[in-house]
Amino acid sequence: DAMVIQNPRYQVTQFGKPVTLSCSQTLNHNVMYWYQQKSSQAPKLLFHYYDKDFNNEADTPDNFQSRRPNTSFCFLDIRSPGLGDAAMYLCATSRDRTGREKLFFGSGTQLSVL
Amino acid sequence: GENVEQHPSTLSVQEGDSAVIKCTYSDSASNYFPWYKQELGKRPQLIIDIRSNVGEKKDQRIAVTLNKTAKHFSLHITETQPEDSAVYFCAASNHDMRFGAGTRLTVKP
Numbered sequence: 001d002a003m004v005i006q007n008p009r010y011q012v013t014q015f016g017k018p019v020t021l022s023c024s025q026t027l028n029h030n031v032m033y034w035y036q037q038k039s040s041q042a043p044k045l046l047f048h049y050y051d052k053d054f055n056n057e058a059d060t061p062d063n064f065q066s067r068r069p070n071t072s073f074c075f076l077d078i079r080s081p082g083l084g085d086a087a088m089y090l091c092a093t094s095r096d097r098t099g100r101e102k103l104f105f106g107s108g109t110q111l112s113v114l
Numbered sequence: 115g116e117n118v119e120q121h122p123s124t125l126s127v128q129e130g131d132s133a134v135i136k137c138t139y140s141d142s143a144s145n146y147f148p149w150y151k152q153e154l155g156k157r158p159q160l161i162i163d164i165r166s167n168v169g170e171k172k173d174q175r176i177a178v179t180l181n182k183t184a185k186h187f188s189l190h191i192t193e194t195q196p197e198d199s200a201v202y203f204c205a206a207s208n209h210d211m212r213f214g215a216g217t218r219l220t221v222k223p
């Protein structure tokens with residue numbers, strides 16, 4: 001059963017056109033993460049929500065924003081996508097943020113920027 | 115912040131041989147070390163993890179060792195099979211999980 005669901009699986013957008021990626025979870029986990037993964041590279045943490053508290057990584061561009069309207073849903077907004085933003089975007093959850101909790105990943109959204 | 119280095123970046127073995135992937139980390143406060151397997155176009159899947167109070171953990175053909183003093187940990191896969199072919203990521207976590215750059219393992223039949 002899918003526990004972390006990402007939609008869409010593939011997303012194509014135009015250079016500079018805002019795009020939103022979505023993630024939902026049925027695990028009732030407190031923490032939701034967004035990772036960016038470029039080809040043949042490690043997932044890079046963009047930001048996370050611990051409950052309603054938003055935590056941005058220092059090197060995440062301002063072009064990337066996130067919303068978490070409730071426990072189950074989290075969105076990644078890219079305000080003005082550039083060619084360099086083409087990547088796989090992975091949503092993940094963990095029960096807590098003790099640092100000892102495993103991550104549950106969604107299937108990812110592959111973003112293409114034309 | 116945490117920095118995780120992973121070696122080798124690519125690894126090719128014959129079916130039945132063993133494969134070893136090594137990682138080092140920088141933050142001595144990290145206390146959780148998972149390993150993820152990612153097949154092409156799929157999500158990372160946890161295959162084994164180890165916590166800082168344990169030196170070694172084994173699950174069938176997969177084992178992980180941790181040396182906290184030296185700040186390194188390793189993944190060992192024995193009796194490799196073609197379906198073990200994938201990219202493997204190590205990670206270290208204090209509060210937020212940081213990943214190594216990945217190792218592309220190819221098991222040749």
